[in-house]
Amino acid sequence: MELYCRKRIYLMNQLVFIFFTLGTHNFFGQSPCIISIENVNVIPMTEEIVLDTQRVIISDGKIVKVEPTSSAIQYQANLTIDGTGKYLIPGLSEMHYHLRNNDPINDFKLLIANGITTVRNMAERKGQDQVVIKNRILVGDLIGPNYFTTGPYLQAMSLQSEEQVMEVVQSHQEKGYDFLKIADNLPLEIYLKLLEEGEKNGFPIIGHAQRNLPLEYSLRMKSIEHVEEFLYISGRYGGKKLFKEDLADLNGIALQVKQSDIYIGTTLVVFDFINQCLDDKKFAALQKHELVKYLPKQERENFLTEKNDYRKMKNHEFEGIKADTLFGDYFLWLKGFARILVDNGVQLLSGSDTYGMVITGFSLHKEFQFLQDAGIAPYNILLASTVNPARYLNKYASEGTISVGKNANLVLLDKNPLDNIKNTQTIVGVMLKGKWFNRAQLDVMLKEVELAYK
Template sequence: MHKPVTILAFLFIVTVSRVLGQTSGIISIDNVNLIPMTQETVLSNQRVFIKDGRILKIEPTSSPRTYEVAQIIDGTGKYLIPGLSEMHYHWRSKDIESDLKLLVANGITTVRNMAEFDGQNQVDIRRKTASGELLGLNYFTSGPYLQARDLASSAQVSNVVKAHREKGYNFLKLADNLPKDLYLTLLAEAQANHVPVVGHAQRNLPLEYSLRMKSIEHVEEFVYLSDDNSNPLLKQSAADLQEVAQQIKASGVYVGTTLVVFDFINNCLDDTKFSALQKSELTKYLVREERKNFLTERNDYRKLKNREFEGVKAPVLFSSYYAWMKDFTRTMASNGVNLLTGSDTYGMVIVGFSLHKEFELLQEAGLKPYDILLASTVNPARYLNTYPLEGTITEGKNANFVLLGKNPLTDIRNTKSIAGVMLKGKWFDQKALKQMLQEVEAAYK
């Protein structure tokens, strides 16, 4: 016959059961240098607990362990940052799974696709990443790449906007200039239907009109814009551009950087740099049929080498544009404009790897590493309305991290020293990330 359980013994059993219930599936990253992105700081020797895909608790490693855990990840000498965001991605290959692997292997846990091309169903891809059918990045998408012919009348504008709302796209992307009346109609219809308008600037209208969009997708767009007094920004003084940057900041618009794609174009116009592209080890991550399009004389930009625009040879003109873009990016950053890191993933702007190249170019342009990281963590989370759960490493947030071997705040190139990635609480060590890259390489042979 069993002895009756005393009240104290019963309470002890209940307490132990609760603790054991809490420890089930808990992971900890121990002794790690934490860069929370709530401020420019490094918190040394921290312990981060993860449970059910969320940050359960953060505490100093020197303190007694709050929870028993199922797995310990050694963060000694390493740096933990929030997952990175590729905010201007295009799915141009035939294999979305390979693209997702390239993104995760490069520490990217949030991606924004910027056009639905023919034969694609971007909303279905978003559904599959959310459900786990595909590798589960935070996936956002615009609708089709809209040009003037797609928005040629008020009725057409209304139909396009309603179709975006019904399909459930996150954004409507405008990729062309519209007459002022149709552009204003588009903004009004989109506002009424809760569909954010993003895209290229309205180059035939004063700057202020483009600032009415949620985001302008390339710094390049400002090369072609004029202020409200019809003065081209490209020809304005540094002092005047400070005022322009203040106007952009005051509007609240976000600006995508995408310097790397313009850098790629310039490299195509230079024989020596183009030869280096052809020999790049990253060609193995470019779909085979695309190698002929971008790494031979079939490349459209190679055909511009000897062309003149307004009496200036293309290589000289594009180089001057690029120098201006880098200067203006620095000006916007110093004035607090909300920047978003993106790369456009075009040609040898290879998915995943290109974001780290974008970081390097932004650092070369004069941005601080911390500000570059803000543009890839906090700013995207604010922009996408996910900040309650994304963008920083703090209790209650989603467990989307990158573990680095070196400190990115001293040199942004250290974001490439990836020791592991956590995606929605699932840990991918270096071996798993290497396997992803090998699978893509095999798929593209």
């Protein structure tokens, strides 16, 4: 074992040296064979509990022991991390992410620095190859979170016949995508054929709700990617939109969603961004926001000037209601309905829909805050970012909790997130696949992104 460890450490040192010469060495953390986190308070996410003063042993990227620190030490650690007074949670999941350029390295730095160890890219855009990115991570050529992806975002024009549906499902499988994502406007016969082909081939269909059909049709997918979609769907038998229903009367709808066993993405923060774009004072504040430094120059031009499409909407009216008033009402409704979904046991997936000033990595913590503002308990918010994604991705045997046998994807916090979800931002260090990144290394990552976008 000792000889094996020395060989691994030697190889890692060589890799660090190579990447040092390339100017990217700061993206690597230490990777000793055995790591011990001592005196830490563990939030295992197996239940709502804090295990005080624990020792967590990681060996070769796996959790091999969770025990009281008072227990006799059975392992010789290559690295010991002092967790005194701190809180350990499973790595977080960003389940609605968009890579906005063709170089993922800076985005991955932002994600890791924010404790995100699982990410699902939600559309392959022009010039991208999401499967190549995923495979580079798998073979260790690229340091990034556990990576899942959809193919291109498919609208009605992309699926105009049943034969084309069959070809698209087959091509998605052959390419190696994890999901097939659809828009909200498919003809009924095409939508039903797509669901049939997905089920036949074991390939999950996800995306937007089918807004022209009663809710029941949309609940046949594996997941609806925005709570926002419920603004536009009609109820059980068609008729008026759910937004027109009294929030207090929507428990029956939420129960129907629960019984379908579908997962619902949150993405409240992107809707808040739209509201800020519609308000002159808030938009001016966005232009000076401290996180602008993590937005590429071209994105600043697109979203922080009057080129922003939502700025063009600010004086528009919809059904006689000004855009800012309507979207403000929408946002209040969304938060209320998100709470109703959780109260009825619906499984949420944490995601922020990285768009505009929804800054990669940081936006997930803002999403958490909106969910807490809606009255959702911190534990349920953490479930949406740990256990629920692991179940959804069929990875619960190895992800989602702090338990023996699970992969070592962990976040060390200075404060207890069960007291206040804001405390997920008090990151002391992150462990990704058994590699430890301390606060100083995370700060270097953030600085590198800032410099790259100057």
